[in-house]
Amino acid sequence: MTDLINLLYVDDDEDISSIVELAFDGDERFHLTICLSGQEALVVARKAPPDMVLLDVMMPDMDGRTTYRELRAIPSLTDIPVIFLTAKVQPAELQELFQLGATDVIAKPFEALSLPDRLLAIKRR
Amino acid sequence: MLKPAKPANEADRLAALYALGVLDTSPEERIDRITRLARGSLDVPIALxxxxxxxxxxxKSRQxxxxxxxxxxxxxxxHAILQGDLLIVPDALQDSRFHDNPYVIGDPHIRFYAxxxxxxxxxxxxxxxCIMDRRPRHLDHQQVSILYDLGRCVIGELENQSTLSYLRTIRDQEQQxxxxxxxxxxxxxxxxxxxMIQAANPAASNLFGLDAGQFIGRQVTSVLPAVGKLHWQSRTRAERQHTRGLAADGSEFDVEVSIQRSTVNEHPMQVMVIQDITERLKVERMxxxxxxxxxxxxxxxxxxIRGALDLVLDRFHGQMPEKAVMMLHTAKRNSERLTLLINDILNLEKLETSSTPLDMEELDIxxxxxxxxxxxxxxxxKYQIRLVLxxxxxxxxxxxxxHRLFQVYANxxxxxxxxSPAGxxxxxxIxxxxxxxxxxxxxxxxxISDAFRDKIFQRFAQADSSDTRKRGGTGLGLSITRSIIERHHGTIGFRPAEGGGTVFHFSLPVKNLLEKVQHDRSD
Known part of the structure; x- marks a missing residue:
């Protein structure tokens, strides 16, 4: 049996958040925490460091890139996998996220049902 | 009567005559003056x-x-042309070449010809x-001399006229x-x-902020620094080059340069056509x-939408009426189609943006x-079709x-x-x-119907609108395919197949030839 993965999901879009929440509902491999902003995610992450972060790129106030840098600055989060969710999928845009340090990038729209398996595969990799 | 034979150099002779450019032109005083002089000084009724x-x-002139x-x-x-020198016929009626010539036995009753x-x-x-008389006669030594001199005057006038006409043509061409x-x-x-820049047009003056006179003698590096640094031989390898232009006021801007080799007065030259692409790049970026x-x-x-449909279909499938499930599947299928459409539009946009590079490598097709x-x-x-190489x-x-060629195959x-029919x-x-x-x-x-042939590679082209529903797809696939092939310097087409169906075919230059083409362009 594998350890429970504490997944921190950060997205300002409440519709997509509720879909992701439902996709992980009942999945015993993950413990999902949803934050609707980068600031909220930083507070949560400092309190309870996650094992993995799923991070939307386009968010108001603090976007995904800034949130990423701030999260990485937390000592316990320097090496955890951070996966970006983005609707901007031009090669240059994807390349920029990988250069920033993304573990992987998932393009929107994604298959919600297979999201847990996909994240698990990335974590194992 | 003896018909005059044609000289051995007839074709070249005619070419020289036509090149004079005087045939069927209006009478001219300077030539008429000579024929008038000939008629008067040699006392003949006709001079031509x-x-x-x-x-x-x-x-050209007649008296x-x-x-x-x-x-x-x-x-x-x-006959005079054939003889190549002064031809004198003292009495045409006594000359077997002319005695029955209609102009001898009839009007104008020529008897004497020189x-x-x-x-x-x-x-x-x-x-x-030539001069003619209606009575037999001879020319004395002095008269022959006059005819020679006047003949030389005609030659001078015709050649001057030809030179002037040539200069006029050159001037017209130059003006055009x-x-x-x-x-x-x-x-x-x-x-x-x-x-060294030897000439520049007004558009170049405007672009670089230099008068035409300021261009002459200036080094090309002063306006196109990067192009100037390239070796002369290697400049024409690429058809068009994106580079930076440098204006007289020190400002820089994006330009596209195409370079053609040429020769002027046996000196090798390069003609550089330069286009300011600042606006184009701005529009492309926008x-x-x-x-x-x-x-x-x-x-x-x-x-x-997709996530919600997936989850509802997965989690609540058994709790919904069959028709509702069917509707949800329809919604899901169309949301997937919309995703494909967005991807294809992005693809096409990238391919048609000239600055998007292809990731080129050697490939075994x-x-x-x-x-x-x-x-x-x-x-x-899924369609019960066998793929056979x-x-x-x-x-x-x-x-x-x-990756791009894989897209071509996929499409x-x-x-x-x-x-194709199932089974x-x-x-x-290849x-x-x-x-x-x-x-x-x-x-x-x-x-493919005749009506659709011309449209097949156009965007959103499908044989009929019901195709979208029946066959799926976005109507952009062949347009993307053509863009990819053209970016590879290839060609794409289709033809009816023998026995029914269609053959789509694309051709790509084999690697060696492409290198050769680029090499040839640089020479």
């Missing part, structure tokens, strides 16, 4: 400047004769200065060329092999940003074809972007699969020759 072309003699031309076969002058050949400085004789150069919006400069933003704005709600067939097997299986060489190397194979096959073959490799994909579908 006769030019003999293929079928006639035509009189004492009403007709302006006669058939060549009846011409005295054609024709001084008009031999140009090129050595070709194009006609005569200048009008074109002054009128084009592209800057054009002429550069010597020592990189377009890319717009497409990216629209894509983002569409993808985000699509994520919710045979291996790539086998991989593409393998990748599309499951899709073919028929003919293929062992290897065929091309210079290409693997062509999926179309062929969709349009059938789609055949793929032909390779010295310079090109051609891949053909043959389906067994209904063929």
């Amino acid at each position: 400047v006769s030019l003999v072309d293929e079928n006639r003699q035509w009189f 004492g004769l009403d007709i302006s031309e006669t058939p060549r076969d009846l011409s005295f002058c054609a 024709g001084m050949p008009i031999t140009l400085s090129s050595g070709f004789t194009v006609g005569t200065l 060329l200048r009008a074109v150069l002054n009128g084009v919006s592209e800057a054009i400069i002429l550069v010597t092999d020592t990189d 377009k890319a940003e717009f497409v990216s933003t629209v894509s983002h704005e569409l993808r985000t709600p699509l994520t919710s 045979v291996t790539l074809t086998e991989q593409a067939i393998s990748a599309n097997e499951s899709y073919a299986h 028929q003919d293929a060489p062992l290897l065929a190397w091309v210079h290409g972007d693997e 062509l194979l999926s179309n062929a699969i969709k349009y 059938g096959s789609v055949e793929i073959s 032909d390779s020759d010295v310079d090109r490799v051609t891949v053909s994909v043959r389906d067994h579908g209904p063929g």
